[in-house]
Amino acid sequence: MNDDPNVHARLEDLVAMQHRARGFSFLPRQPIHSLLAGRRASRLRGRGLNFEEIRRYQAGDDIRQIDWKVTARTRKTHSRVFTEERERTTLLLVDQRITMFFGSVARMKSVTAAQAAALAAWRVLQQQDRVGALVFNDSDIVELRPHRSRAAVLRILHAVVEQNRALAVDRGLRSNPEMFNEALRRCDRIAKHDCLVCIVSDATGHDDESRRLLTRIAQHNDVLFAFVFDPLEADLPTAGSLVFGDGEEQLEIDTSSGSLRESFRADFAATRAAGREFLLQRETPIIPLDTRDDVADQVRRRLGARR
């Protein structure tokens, strides 16, 4: 097995992503340049208060917060300090289907997706939220219940790596577009409400059913769509005659034809624009992730970092 980290994700790389999971946030209070800015700030999900500490009463403290037991015991006025509860369970939908096993520049789409998922999981853990995942390939969906622990994150990463390393062009893996809807259906069942649903996929196999499912999920949850794509999917190179295939069948295309390249480009752009429009109507932002640039940089650029 070739151990190129750009072809197949390695667990240690994904674990190391925790150090890069900074500089962006999924929280309501968003940096000004974030995609999420101005959208959710006023609407606070989660309820109740989390106990933070007991400290000496300070002027201005709400007198209702004075802890009478401690005050009585110490004979000094103490007040309980609560912080807002920010809990928001995050559910990652990580696509590791064979269609993700493609990349022309730096790394595979599947690796990009794995890294993005790892980044999100670590970030969520740092925010003290629970993180769960649906990791799916062309045949299986691995469901990992949300937990707020490092072990849970590692379990997710493990599942991702396992499916990631199973990908190869010569293993007779058949693309199964239906899996996209299947994963959304499972997600719809798990994410009842107030979750952040993070979909990391190339959206292969999206159809009206997916739109319906997404609409349903977005009604009660926040959805963030990380759209993973490769530059070659967006634009064909000018390189004469090229043979494309899917492992079984072949198609020879003369890429010197300008009209062909143009229609290919237009088709991709149109599909992407339609998806973007649809998701935005459901207040779902898209983070385009290409296979060229560093994933953390791309996420940071979209979700927070100052430009």
Place this chain on the structure above:
Amino acid sequence: MLTLAHPWLLALLPLPLLIWWLLPAHREPRRELVVPFLPRLAQIVGQRPTRGAAAARDSLWRWLVLIACWLCALLALARPQVIEPPISRDVPARDLLLAVDLSGSMETKDFQDAQGQSVDRLTAVKSVLADFLAKRQGDRVGLIFFGDAAFVQVPFTEDLHVCRQLLDEAQVRMAGVQTAFGDAIGLAISVFERSTVKERVLIALTDGNDTASQVPPDKAAQIAKDKGIVVHTVAVGDPRAAGEDALDETTLKRVASTTGGLYSHAGDRAQLAAIYAQLDALETRVVQTISHRPRRDVYWWPLAVGLAISMSYFAIGLLARAGARRPTAQPSSAALAAGTPLGLAALPASFHFIRPEWLLALLPAALLWWALRRRADTERPWRGIIAPHLLPHLLGGEAGKTRFGPVEWIGIVWLLAIVAIAGPTWRREPSPFAGDTAALAIVVKVSPSMQTEDVQPSRLQRAAQKIHDLLKARGDAKTSLIAYSGSAHLVMPATKDGGIIDSFAQALDPKIMPVDGDDAAAALTLADQSLKDAGGGSIVWITDGVAPEQAQPLAAWRQTSDTSVRVWPPLLPGDELDSLEANARPAHARLVALAADDSDVRTIAAAAKFAYTAGNASDTQWAESGYWVAPLIAAFVLPFFRRGWTTGIG
């Protein structure tokens, strides 16, 4: 005139249809880039993805070119030949023998020549014969000198010039002072024995008076008549003379009348003219003509056309698409080296190409093939597009990649075609005229050492036996004989009459050599001379040793001559042989070991037959062996008619 040697092969014309019909369609598996967006791409292009290569490349042009190539291959297979204008050769229908008296009496100055001056009889004979020879074009003429004994000075030859030269060199008393006229007729009879020509004429020029014959002239004349030989007698001398030098006119007349010939006096020009007239009239000048219309193989014309068509088609195709592609690296020399043909070293030494300039076409063919191969390599264009560390993981469709795909077949067909066009050959075409085989000069060292009896019966005798076998093996081919020791002598100029050479070879004896020693270089020079007269050939050098001091002269001779020399020592392996080999090296002589059987004879005969002859080595004499590649080419073109076969190319 153009004809087909095997026109029935044109019936194979519809064979491609059969191939197209019967063979299952070919799918050229090619490397592909496994992409997730294939369905989308297919939808945009409006094509359905197929297993194996797409069949979208079949175009009308391609079929036209393919059919043209098939036609060319088939035409070459049918073996077109140009029938050239007939080459005819006159074969002399008459053999004339001139018996010239060289007895002492021939120096008597009693003859009036045309200017009225008194000259000796021999000079008169020479002038008479010079006249005579000038009119004998087309006949074979031999020359017998007789004195004490008769000997053949010139065996039958068509080269009247040589004959004339040798006649001029004749000296009175060369063969002794007496006159063996009867023996001369006897010798003539035995010489005629070996001639196949029906009309046999002997012209005896003598001053008569047989003094030394073992066979009396009358008896000899009788035998000659039985053998169908006509003897004309020309008396030279003064009929009124008496005594020793007297002219025996009666004998001469009788000999002539017995055999049906004419008697004449050399001074009597009218009578001589009558003899000439009779020669012309009686034996009608039937010049036998061997006619031969050589057929020249031109199978390579259609092959060249086919090659040009196919190569230019692909070249145009490649150039047309070149604009769409990035400039590519120059071809590696390894690719070219792979295209050059065959290790020629293992082939027979005579292997060569008739039209080697066509081999230059290998270069563009190799380049084109290399470019085609690059094009057929569908993995290559992806290398510039996909990052190198990702590409190996994304390539598919490799399984079942055949080593010999259509592109390789194209390469093979081109290679075969070019080789065939270049006209490989390694043997000469058997000449229509048997006499065309190269001449051979046999150089024999005749020294006392050659009488050593380590080889039974003796070296010289064994050599003579071998020469006998060799002459038999050579049949009608021209052979000359040179003997040497301290001096070199042309025993017999090149002649087709093996019998004479044989008899002279048997008679070689150290005693007849005037100077003892070793003058090999002079002998080889003499041999070269005789070969030049005979139109080129090779030398067989029979010697039991070469003096070390001959190294310089031999090397000097080798500088001036490129005649091939084979040393054929009548020696058993040993020191002598080794030193001979070493000393003969300056002459670049190849050693042929003496064999108990006749294998050495056959080796030399075969080598001598096709010896490089500077005079008549024209290319047409080499047998065109390239035709036999044509069936192979046709067979290799056929698969291109299989459906889907050509789609992987270009």
